[in-house]
Amino acid sequence: MKKFMHWLVYALLTILGLLVCAVLFVYFRGIPKYPYNPPPEIASLQVKADSQRITRGAKIASMQCEGCHADPKTGLLTGHIMTDLPKEFGRVASMNITHDPEFGIGKWTDGELYYFLRTSIRPDGHYNAIMGGYQLLADEDLYSIIAWLRSDAPSLKASKDEYPPNEPNFLVKLLCNTVFKPKPLPSSPITIPDSTQVLAYGRYLACALYNCYQCHSADFKTMNTEIPEKSEGFFGGGNPMLNLEGETVRSANITMSPTNGIGNWTFDEFYQAVVNGKKRNGGSLHYPMMPHTVLSTSEVRSIWEYLKTIPIIENKVERYVEKN
Template sequence: MKNSILYISGLSMMMAIVITACKMTYDAPDVQYTANYESADVSEGKRLTTLVCGVCHYDPTTEKLTGVHMVDIPDILGTVISSNITNHPEKGIGTYTDKELATVIRTGIARDGRLIPFMQRPNMSDDDLLNIIAYLRSDDPMVNGSESDPGKTKYSRIGKMAIGSSKPTDWNQGIERPDRSDKLAFGKYLIDNLACYDCHSKSFAKVDKINIEKSKGFMGGGNKMLNKNGDKVITPNLTPHETGIAGWTEEDFAKAVTQGISKNNRILAYPMPSYADLTEKEISAIFAYLQSIPPIKNAIKGR
């Protein structure tokens, strides 16, 4: 009898842990948000959307943000497809409210309650968030409503466990972008919102979305991804260690980031995006910040 009780309580605890670990949906936070379009800068919104959202949602065949199969995410996690975020009322986000858009970007919780950890930008400034939302509402060809349907994400059991281990990020408001002249703070802000740390730290499962510097192996590379052929790609170390980017000049870094050509003419192709729209000031700030973080010894083969 005692053994049965122990067995049943053990089983219940395990089930509770599994159910908690696989929690995939959440209630949206009860917050007020309305975009003040009059103060929005739509052209800046386009640049930011291209840099932040385009990496996952841009489909070169439609030349719009109609979503694509994210083949860089290993199959073991399932099939991950980024959504159509053009302003089409059925296939896109045309009927999303401002609050729903702001919520999915800040917390990762979509309108239907799904948690999309790839989306989370909890530290994005109010201004940048507003500019992005204003651009997504515009009639620019890249976001003008398209019926294109990229399909639906289907996580494997392991994928569900991985998503289940992620949590929504807190809703914050009143966030200001660091002054652009404060290179280190601005560089960190960019690394955060461009999600460089997501791929260039040790593992997607061990990143800290709120305090990015607490991510395991922060910017030290070693995360395993795939290219379009399904070949393994290990992300490089971007810390100022000799196994990272020690010895690089700002020009080397700028060329790598904007032109896809690394030091010694190595080609930076998919899954590394080309950030052609970054300004010189932004690149300079990112580089300065990377020079300031703790060096990590992590030699990546072929880098």
């Protein structure tokens, strides 16, 4: 018995020791660096910035980049503290992506931007885990974003404002040493589905370009950015997000369940919700659901038709109610 107790104590001490080592390792290692090794065609990428691309890039950015990167006071894309990120992540600021060569991205090449937007790896090997990469976006749409980033849009005017670099806390470091990993470049070119193929186009809009599924599935932690359909509770809503006051706002179930989702909505009601942020029974939908005013009717129609084809999820979401 005594021998056994001895053994037990040693075993426990060993486990404790290993745990301490693991914690210290993560603490001091921080966020791992990754090799920046684009293939030659990406390294030398030069995006032709014609007006068509700049216009499309501006439209995508208005929904995909500006919300996270704009300083609400100046409208310039110099970054802000992301108060709607879960508190456990600590203080995270988005960064300056204006033309400034030092504080912004004025010095980045088109290839570096492409590689970062796909993998989240910067040219210096630093891995920016919080933003998440764009894995399913078509190459042409990434080129449009890059063309726009180079444009003379007023919000991109060179500015030296920037928050001090993010200091990742232990949780972020731990996640970056375990579950958060840079995503690989796509193995083959990605094209934009033809808009006449309504379902494929609707899927592209909802799952790649406008990322409706990320907010509208069960949780950001269980979403699958490579195969969106494998995200837990795909479009079944309930994802607990924070508004700017730090209150929880859960996303809506937008599968076609007549009781828990939008199964008995009309297209017009759907259109009003998506484009103008209107609730079905009057009033406005709450942040972070934003009005998507730049969407065309045919884009909304394609998303609607696509949503009709995905599995229904019977998830009753406890919706946000304003306190008065």
